[in-house]
Amino acid sequence: MTHFIDRRANPKDRSLGNRRRFIKRVREAVKAAVDRSVKARAIADVDQGDAVAVSAGDIHEPSFRNARQGGHREYVLPGNRALRTGDRIDKPPPGGGGAAGREGSMSGEAEDDFVFTLSREEFLDLFFEDLELPDLVKRSLKRIESTHPHRAGFSVTGPPANLSVTRTMRKAIGRRIALQRPGLRAVADLAARIEDLERNAPRNDATRRELDRLRQELERMRLRQRRVPYLDPVDLRYRHFDLRPDPTANAVMFCLMDVSASMGEREKDLAKRFFVLLHLFLKRSYERVELVFIRHTHLARAVDEETFFHSAESGGTVVSTALEEMQRIIRETYSPADWNIYAAQASDGENFSGDSEKCGTILRDELMRHCQYFAYVEIMAPEEAAIIRSPETGTELWRTYLSVAEAWPNFAQKRIARPADIYPVFRELFARETGHG
Amino acid sequence: MADTGLLFDQSDWSFDLLRRTHDAIEAVALQDLELEIYPNQIEIISAEQMLDAYSAIGMPLMYGHWSFGKHFIHHERHYSAGHSALAYEIVINSNPCVSYCLEENTMPMQALVMAHAAFGHNHFFRNNHLFRQWTDAENILDYLAYARAYIRRCEDQHGPAEVERILDAAHALMSCGVFRHRRPPAPTPREQEERARRREAEREREVHYIWSGLDRAQPGSEAESQMQERKREMHLPEENLLYFLERFSPVLQNWQREVLAITRHIAQYFYPQRQTKIMNEGCATFVHYHIMHRLHETGRIGDGAMLEVLANHTNVLTQPAFDAPHFSGLNPYAIGFAMMRDIQRICTDPTGEDREWFPYVAGCGDWRGVLKDAWSAYRDESFIQQFLSPRVIRDLRLFALTDDENQNWYRVSAIHDAAGYHRVRDTLQRANDPALNEPVIQVADVDLLGDRVLHLEHRMFDGVPLDDGNRRKTLEHCRRLWGYDVRLTSQRET
Structure with a gap:
């Protein structure tokens, strides 16, 4: 008696476990690829999968096999048109891989790089790893959208x-x-x-x-x-229940960065990770998150992301210009009544003498009233970080911001020297968010 | 149910149509072809599930290992990039015989696939002597369930990294983990789990016996004779490396020995498939061809459906010429089907040439009997030796090529002419002889008294060497399992 079984409803991801094992095996290569693509991508695109190439050597499965060449061999091939017994065919030059050389290599794999695509999950896992995010945070960031079941009438089917x-x-x-x-x-x-x-x-x-x-x-x-x-x-x-997304609104995220010559590639990379993480937090909570990039030397300018991270500029450093630019944009485009405003500022701490106090005033008296959250990170060299331990001492800007932080609990500041330092900046923010949800 | 009229007239399938069509196919298979089959279990799966099934070497359940993930990713990439289509079916040598059919198949394709897998392959699995003798269709699914549970338990107890290390090494030696010449010890079904546990103690005793108490300080002759005694226990030379390591490795723990046993049993289960590619696919293709034509002749399948079936049938049988850009070796479907169709022709409508070549079967008329006998009693190598006819050689325009490492040209040693038929046939037979186209490696000796070196011997035929990179890496795995040095020497055979 023949049985027909419909298996289509069975779980699909039987191979997921093996896929994880595989990715674990090629960790190093995958990790490098993730780092590369975090650098190369736009902030808003970070949480997507990506193609990764792994060298075939790492994942080779050896066994005793006959060599492709050497010894005396005989083959049978199909499709002879003009050959006669005794004819000679020149062998292809070594390494060329001639027709006959392929015989018996049906199961042999090419030694090319092994390319595959990481899923969004896997990509974020690896991205988070450097940042040392706690698991709860990881889970919550990976969730795409939060929904709640709402009553929606009755249906004729259901559990x-x-x-x-x-x-x-x-x-x-x-x-x-x-x-x-x-x-x-x-x-x-x-x-x-x-x-x-x-x-x-x-x-x-x-x-x-x-x-x-x-x-x-x-x-x-x-x-x-x-x-x-x-x-x-x-x-x-x-x-019957409908899954409705939680009420969310719009948010705008201001990325402020000092681009004077003292900010090198390493500093910019750290700053980018910081911005990416804030963006991920915001995307979790808001339906739409707009990004505004403001870079400054002694002049501030709103630019696109590409220019923000990659084009070099020279000049002094006047931080208040960036804050003023931010004020102007808020006034013109993002009314605090309609928008949740977040700001992230990255700098190496240098500022034009006397300007810091001005920054303090702008923040204290005006900007902080509009901002949900303002995070400031000072990016330092690892050796500097080892020397400056006390949070009280620091540059003029740092000390001014300390006083802002006293007045406004939604102001956070932190020195970072390694990727792992970034997350603590958000800790309070996140604690507040989960408190709600 | 109506036994006449069209079985279906649409391209969408439904379970009712499948059942009806299956019954009609079964009638032809059992009454006309007189096939003997295991009961069928036909499962409809989605494309993702087909990819899943691919990655675990086609088995419905398998223990976890990264290499299966690698294969899955590989297939997924090819499939999603459109380089390759998915197989229409996967069939498993088990009782009941499980075949997976893809949900995307049209109704004519489902009919073709059922005839091919659920009857063609099924009959071959059930009747071919290699499968009957070397595999255990009754218990394979139970055994795999046991294997998966056992490996998972090992991972819990000893850590996934430890288990992976052993599995990596065992996989490397899988091709040397089969008994080619003598009957393997009976595979372990589920209830043998208990026996396995008891066996662990025995295993330990065995290893202990081989390795302990040899006193090197004893007068030479006595230690020598003790050693000879123990070597006799080992039954050297041993062709099954995994079996040998499992029994006698001085460093493995009991669970590691059981892991080797598991991979060894799985290797043994697949061994007949490697030797019967041409016959297995030929048989299934011949069966589906015959059944579909019979259904078409009797008006059960419409012309349109038949055209679709034939289009797919022809695709599967494509044999590009050796100099075509997409040539990738002889297509087992093509040569298998061609040979079996030719046997049918020789039995019913022989020429003088056929009578000369196949005096026993030419014109006998009973092609069913001849084919069924071939399906049950031969493997690729012997089947070619027995049945490759001049007609098939001519049709496929086969020719033999000699490749000598000392010359920088290939020589055409035979073509499809009277002088060449025998040579082409013998060459193709040798190319399908596993003893010649896969390296033969056996355990030759163990140094029991000295530094415990394990000596492996590679029997090199026609001077074909081992691939060096693979050889080195595989030997490393060997050393890991043996715990001491392992040396491999190549022995030229003539």
């Missing part, structure tokens, strides 16, 4: 747990009435009457006729009761 008893019974009653199913009481009454007649009425023809009639009626009612069930599958109603 047993969602069965609506009142709705189902109401349907059943309607059906029973429409199909004229005799009620329990009516049947019981009739049966009682028959019993009464049998016991008390005089035994004559009239009674017998009446009894016959009633018995037939009772029989008819019982039959009808059996035909029209009390509860029918068509009565079943289930509570």
